[in-house]
Amino acid sequence: MSVISLAGDRSLYSATAISPTANNLYVVYEGPQTPWQGANMTTPRLYHGVFRTAPIGSNGAPGTWSTVENGPLGDVRASYPGHDTYQERVGDYVYAAATPTYGSSVWTDVRNAAVCNPVQDWRSASFTAGHRVLPGAPWPLNDCPATWGNTDIFAATTG
Numbered sequence: 001m002s003v004i005s006l007a008g009d010r011s012l013y014s015a016t017a018i019s020p021t022a023n024n025l026y027v028v029y030e031g032p033q034t035p036w037q038g039a040n041m042t043t044p045r046l047y048h049g050v051f052r053t054a055p056i057g058s059n060g061a062p063g064t065w066s067t068v069e070n071g072p073l074g075d076v077r078a079s080y081p082g083h084d085t086y087q088e089r090v091g092d093y094v095y096a097a098a099t100p101t102y103g104s105s106v107w108t109d110v111r112n113a114a115v116c117n118p119v120q121d122w123r124s125a126s127f128t129a130g131h132r133v134l135p136g137a138p139w140p141l142n143d144c145p146a147t148w149g150n151t152d153i154f155a156a157t158t159g
Contacts, residue, residue, distance in 0.1 A: 069154075115148070
């Protein structure tokens with residue numbers, strides 16, 4: 001069995017697709033590169049999206065993997081799920097599809113998001129306290145860069 005993820009990646013969410021002709025395999029995944037840091041809210045949490053493909057041999061096993069897209073690194077600290085400022089979360093919007101002639105993929109990405117230091121300070125204080133420190137949460141519209149929480153959907157294709 002071959003390793004699909006790139007060196008240094010800690011593959012999180014992934015999706016696969018096999019071409020209808022069964023000659024190509026496609027895999028897209030969200031690739032964190034930084035181990036969980038606990039209360040350390042100052043160290044970047046590097047993360048990117050990756051789309052890879054491999055031919056399927058006559059024995060049914062994938063051949064050599066090649067990288068179609070190796071997205072630029074972003075920082076997961078700049079994310080949140082949209083309803084809870086305390087959490088860092090990019091999401092699980094990861095899909096792959098295949099036709100007889102090409103593969104395509106989509107994933108959630110944080111490359112355009114900026115870290116909000118007041119949020120990180122509050123997250124750290126809350127983590128240390130063992131509960132959300134209230135009052136005390138920052139107001140993102142006033143306290144954060146305009147691109148904090150800016151997760152985007154990116155796509156790649158082989159065709």
